[in-house]
Amino acid sequence: MKTSDCDILIVPGHTNSGEDHWQSRWERQLSTAWRVEQENWDAPNKDAWVERIVRDVERAKKPVVLVGHSLGVLAIAHAAPQLAGGKVRGAFLVSVPDVERPDFIPAIDRAFAPIPREPFHFPSILIASRTDPHCDYAKAEDIAYAWGSAIVDAGDAGHLNTESGHGPWPEGLMRFAGFLKRL
Incomplete structure (x- = not known):
């Protein structure tokens, strides 16, 4: 498949991807890319975020490839x-956060816990860093295996932002x- x-x-x-973030750059660079806009980037609401994704997939005119980062992955x-x-047709996922961790940001991202464990009905790849x-x-x-995603070891790359x-x-x-x- 081509773009x-x-x-x-x-x-x-959480907090959206700033102008210099790779997601924003890809959005500007790839002619068929557009952002799923959330009503509130600073106080994420799981149900509202999910609803926006579902709505945007439904309104897409072509087959959809999702590109998620961090809380967007969840x-x-x-x-x-x-x-x-x-x-x-596929999901390209980068830097999943562990919102189940006890020391994770309380009340913000914890609303996305527990992390779903059901396999996806579409191909996916999860890129993860050893130092995220x-x-x-x-x-x-472990999350990638549960979802049926291919896992890519990004090495010592932090949160890939x-x-x-x-x-x-x-x-x-x-x-x-x-x-x-490959799609």
Whole structure:
């Protein structure tokens, strides 16, 4: 599949993805990409976030590929059971947060717990770092296996966001292109 063959839905996490974040750059760079806009990026509401994803998938004109980062990954996981029917062709997931961890940000992201464990009905890939402060690699790997996602070890890469030096993230874009090719 080529980018022109699908609608690419960018699903950011808590506080949205800033202008220099790789998701924002991809949205500007890929002509069929658009952001799933949430009403409140600073106080995430799981049900509202899931509803927006489902609505945007329904209004897409082409097959959909989801691109989630951080809490957006969990929003996609919670939405997955409502995305049956074949319109979603794949999900490219980056830096899942472990919202089940006792020391995680209380009241904000914990609303997304427990982490869904049902397999997705579409192909997916989860990219995880060995040094992500929001999720241990072993937990990310366990989540990927539960979802039926391929797991990619990003090495010592932090949370794969602007703060960890992944603004442009050309390696991620190449990995995304390879993922699309297999869909």
